[in-house]
Amino acid sequence: MRKGSIVFGLGSLIWVSMAVPAFAATAHPAASTPIWDQAINGLSDVINFFGRTFNGDYGLALLLVTFLIRMLTVPLMLRSLRNTKKMQLLQPQLTEIKNKYAKSDPKRYQEEMMGLYKSEGVNPVAGCMPMLLQLVILTILYRSIYTDPALIHSKFLGILALGKPDPTFILPVLAAVTSFFQQKMSMVQLDPSQRMIMYIFPVMIFFMSLKAFAALALYWVFSNIFTIVQMYFTRVRPSKSGA
Secondary structure, eight states: OOTTHHHHHHHHHHHHTTOTHHHHHHHOGGGOOHHHHHHHHHHHHHHHHHHHHTTTOHHHHHHHHHHHHHHHTHHHHHHHHHHHHHHHHTHHHHHHHHHHHTTTOHHHHHHHHHHHHHHHTOOTTGGGHHHHHHHHHHHHHHHHHHTOHHHHTOEETTTEETTSOOTTSHHHHHHHHHHHHHHHHHTTTSOGGGGHHHHHHHHHHHHHHHHSOHHHHHHHHHHHHHHHHHHIIIIIHHHHHHO
């Protein structure tokens, strides 16, 4: 096992996920940066370590690693949820600014809107960060599986080949369904025009999961379930208690 790569793999995973060059590295693996390679190798070592611990069941290892990754990203998710809540509270003021300036003075509309965001300490793109992070982690996971024979030839519960698409369509369906409920919970009280994403995104996930490694679909399903449970305890349940 690469020296120190288990610790480094989990730690650097969060750091490297914020780096734009990571996306370029996926398009040109040969030109990837050392830290990108370390994140891939580190994640592979982590999964291998737990895979051996679970007597070769790399699916269980992947679920445990998914849990660890999601626990590491909880602060980012909570920050995004707080930002989304602020955005919801600002909707009446944003609507007023839109009605007043959007058609007559688009430049003033943008200035007033950004001024409101700044004064209230709201980042309009913060809600995209968890999803961006997920996409980068998925990319690292894909490279980890693709470059590791132990992972690409492993099975979940001795049945499902993790290095091939799920032939039963169970994981793609679960990935789409859990994505739908995650989107539905995250878009409560938001602009109805944005709800179209709630239907489009799960369909995209379904078709992507049909062609992707079963390991990626398994990660996505478990990650969605984690987020749904998290949102229930951080948003849904508190709002019901305060009602």
